[in-house]
Structure formats: structure tokens, C-alpha cells
Amino acid sequence: MSTLNTPDEHQEIRDAIRSLCAEFPDEYFRKIDEQRGYPEAFVDALIGAGWLSAMIPEEYGGSGLGLTAASVIMEEINRSGGNSGAVHGQMYNMGTLLRNGSKAQKEKYLPDIAAGKLRIQSMAVTEPTTGTDTTRIKTVAVKKDGRYVVNGQKVWISRVQHSDLMILLARTTPLAEVKKKSEGMSIFIVELKDAVGKGLTVRPIPNLVNHETNELFFDNLEIPEENLIGEEGKGFKYILDGLNAERTLIAAECIGDGYWFIERAVKYANDRVVFDRPIGKNQGVQFPIADAFIEIEAANLMRFKACELFDARQPCGAQANMAKYLAAKASWEAANVCMQTHGGFGFANEYDIERKFRETRLYQVAPISTNLIFSYVAEHLLGLPRSF
Numbered sequence: 404m405s406t407l408n409t410p411d412e413h414q415e416i417r418d419a420i421r422s423l424c425a426e427f428p429d430e431y432f433r434k435i436d437e438q439r440g441y442p443e444a445f446v447d448a449l450i451g452a453g454w455l456s457a458m459i460p461e462e463y464g465g466s467g468l469g470l471t472a473a474s475v476i477m478e479e480i481n482r483s484g485g486n487s488g489a490v491h492g493q494m495y496n497m498g499t500l501l502r503n504g505s506k507a508q509k510e511k512y513l514p515d516i517a518a519g520k521l522r523i524q525s526m527a528v529t530e531p532t533t534g535t536d537t538t539r540i541k542t543v544a545v546k547k548d549g550r551y552v553v554n555g556q557k558v559w560i561s562r563v564q565h566s567d568l569m570i571l572l573a574r575t576t577p578l579a580e581v582k583k584k585s586e587g588m589s590i591f592i593v594e595l596k597d598a599v600g601k602g603l604t605v606r607p608i609p610n611l612v613n614h615e616t617n618e619l620f621f622d623n624l625e626i627p628e629e630n631l632i633g634e635e636g637k638g639f640k641y642i643l644d645g646l647n648a649e650r651t652l653i654a655a656e657c658i659g660d661g662y663w664f665i666e667r668a669v670k671y672a673n674d675r676v677v678f679d680r681p682i683g684k685n686q687g688v689q690f691p692i693a694d695a696f697i698e699i700e701a702a703n704l705m706r707f708k709a710c711e712l713f714d715a716r717q718p719c720g721a722q723a724n725m726a727k728y729l730a731a732k733a734s735w736e737a738a739n740v741c742m743q744t745h746g747g748f749g750f751a752n753e754y755d756i757e758r759k760f761r762e763t764r765l766y767q768v769a770p771i772s773t774n775l776i777f778s779y780v781a782e783h784l785l786g787l788p789r790s791f
């Protein structure tokens with residue numbers, strides 16, 4: 404378990420990621436943010452060093468590490484001042500394929516993903532008219548002559564323009580014909596080069612952060628039958644497993660952001676002299692920093708608990724959701740404290756605080772909003788009545 408500057412059992416990974424990230428300093432990410440670009444050189448370096456195939460088993464060319472190690476990689480990227488949002492999809496999407504895909508699918512895709520020839524960065528779940536109410540998705544995949552024909556619409560689908568493969572959730576049995584509303588949905592591998600412009604239209608959404616995200620329109624997109632992952636109708640169950648990994652990784656990214664904000668706040672509070680004293684000498688400045696640090700440390704415990712359960716293949720929905728909630732809240736508090744400590748300078752682009760501030764705000768909403776975590780905990784952990 405990491406604290407601000409204490410070495411832990413993941414130190415080797417931490418040191419390696421820190422040294423890779425040192426090649427991509429603040430100026431690099433600032434410029435990419437200003438240009439609304441994609442950190443291609445950084446992603447190439449991560450892939451080249453094998454970090455994005457950390458969770459692929461060795462037999463397919465990866466390092467065979469677990470979610471815990473993957474989460475340390477993500478944490479360290481954010482802690483160095485970067486943004487794992489550009490790459491984290493590869494970790495959890497690959498896991499969905501690994502845990503639920505057929506032998507043939509794994510042999511077809513995993514070695515190329517491990518070798519950096521293919522990217523599996525995208526997962527398409529959210530829809531404009533149904534939002535968080537996922538079981539009511541309207542995108543349908545109808546089986547016809549050895550293919551599935553897909554029609555519908557998705558929104559906020561990230562990294563499509565920087566991915567080769569996308570995991571798609573669609574309804575294969577109408578809602579009215581299933582016993583449980585979570586049944587009758589399926590997941591597919593979409594090979595984007597065969598899809599874009601041939602039934603799939605991608606429309607970018609400019610947004611608060613430099614996060615490549617898009618609206619997708621499906622108009623009779625044909626997907627080969629063999630691209631169905633697992634059993635037809637069980638897709639929601641498979642997606643949930645991937646979502647637990649996603650929530651845990653994002654919790655780790657928030658922890659990384661949190662440490663970054665704390666380090667910057669501490670440094671500035673020690674350096675900045677006003678009224679003939681470092682501002683950090685005032686308890687009104689130092690206590691909020693200490694408070695935010697404590698929150699990050701506590702959230703970090705839940706993050707490692709979620710990782711441990713996921714890696715042991717134990718149920719981890721509760722811990723993944725709670726880790727995401729605690730870490731996103733702690734990083735947002737740290738962001739505010741860091742901004743406040745910097746006074747006016749926190750608003751200047753060259754300090755990078757406003758960029759990280761915007762980036763960490765996202766995690767109150769995506770990949771699951773705070774209210775929905777409360778709702779999960781209230782109903783599933785506390786036995787309170789279901790409210791919707």
C-alpha cells in the first residue's frame with residue numbers, strides 16, 4: 404500500500420512508470436491539452452514497454468499480471484501529471500475478452516494486442532435516451548445469415564478514434580421477452596476498420612476535458628457471428644465484471660491525481676511567502692491539505708481491497724463501487740485544496756492545476772455517477788428498498 408513517499412511492494416513498477424513518465428513532462432501534457440490532441444508518443448512508449456499488456460497472460464505474449472499491478476500503472480501515470488484516461492480502456496476491455504471470450508477469439512486478438520499491433524480501447528454501453536438505465540438500451544443486434552445486424556445509437560464512447568477494436572453491448576432479445584431485464588443483452592467485438600463508414604458513423608463530442616469521446620450511430624452495421632463474446636443474452640453479466648475492473652482502475656487513477664494535488668499543494672504552501680511567512684505556516688492553509696491527504700489514504704485502502712478481491716476472482720462489486728466513490732471524492736477535494744492553496748496562480752495554465760482539476764472532476768460522473776453508487780450500496784449492501 405502506498406502513502407505519499409513510502410516505498411511499497413509495487414515499487415519496481417512504480418519506479419519504471421515514473422522513469423517512463425519523466426520523458427513526458429508537464430509541458431507535454433499541457434500542450435496536448437491545449438491542442439485537444441491525443442498523447443500518441445506517450446501511448447506508443449507505454450505500449451512499446453509492454454505496460455498496456457500487463458494483464459494479458461504470458462501464453463499470449465503479455466506479462467500475466469493482475470488488476471492490482473495494472474492499477475499501480477494507472478495510478479503512477481496520473482501521479483506523474485499525465486492522464487490515464489487516454490489508455491485505461493485497454494486494461495479492462497482486454498479483461499472482458501480474456502475472461503469471457505472463446506479460445507479462438509483470444510488466439511486471434513490477444514497476441515496482437517500484446518505486441519502493440521492492435522488496440523482495444525473502447526467500450527460502447529451508454530445511450531442518449533436511456534443513460535444510466537442500461538437494461539433499457541435500445542441498440543439491437545439481430546441475427547441474420549451468420550451475422551448480427553446492429554441498429555441504434557450510443558453516446559460518450561471514448562477512444563474510438565484511437566482504437567482498432569471496440570466492445571459493444573446491444574440487445575439481442577427484446578426487453579418484453581426476457582424474464583429478468585438484465586437478460587437478453589450480448590457483447591460483441593467490433594473491428595472498427597470494417598465498421599466505420601460501413602454502418603457505423605462516429606461523431607466527436609467536444610467536452611470539458613481533453614478526452615476523446617464520441618456519439619455513435621449504427622445503421623445496419625454487420626458483425627460476423629463469431630465476434631459474439633461468450634453466450635448470447637449474457638452480455639450484461641460479462642460487462643459488469645469489466646465495469647468492476649474499470650471502477651477499480653479509475654479509483655487508482657484518482658488516488659494518483661490526489662497524491663499529485665497534495666504534492667503540488669505542499670510544495671507551493673512551503674515556497675510561497677505572504678505576510679513574511681510561508682502560507683503553509685498558517686493552519687487555515689495546512690489543515691485542509693492534511694484533511695485531503697487523510698481522505699486519499701483512506702480511499703487507497705478500499706482501492707487495494709477491491710483489487711485483491713478482483714484478482715482472487717471473488718465478488719468485488721461493493722468494494723469496486725465504494726473505492727471509486729471514495730477515491731473520486733478524495734481526489735476532487737484534493738483538487739479544490741490545491742487550487743485554493745495556489746490562489747490566483749492555480750488558474751494559470753502553466754501550473755497544470757486547472758488541467759488536472761478538470762480531469763479529476765470527470766470521475767464524479769463517469770464511468771458511474773455518485774448517486775448510482777449510493778443507490779447500489781443502499782439497496783444491495785444495506786437492504787433498503789429499491790427506488791427505481
Ligand SMILES: Cc1cc2nc3c(=O)[nH]c(=O)nc-3n(C[C@H](O)[C@H](O)[C@H](O)COP(=O)(O)OP(=O)(O)OC[C@H]3O[C@@H](n4cnc5c(N)ncnc54)[C@H](O)[C@@H]3O)c2cc1C
Pocket residue numbers: 525526527528529533534535536558559560561562610614616765768769770771772773774775778791
Ligand atoms: C468524458 C466521458 C467519457 C465517457 N466514456 C464512456 C465510454 O467510453 N463508454 C460508455 O459506455 N460510456 C461512457 N461515458 C458515459 C458515462 O458512463 C455516463 O455519462 C454516466 O454513466 C452517467 O450517465 P448519463 O450521462 O446518461 O447520466 P443520467 O443517467 O442521465 O443521469 C444524470 C444525473 O442524474 C442522476 N440520476 C439518474 N437517475 C437517478 C436516480 N434514479 N436516482 C438518483 N440520481 C439519479 C445521475 O446520478 C446523474 O448525476 C462517458 C461519459 C463522459 C462524460
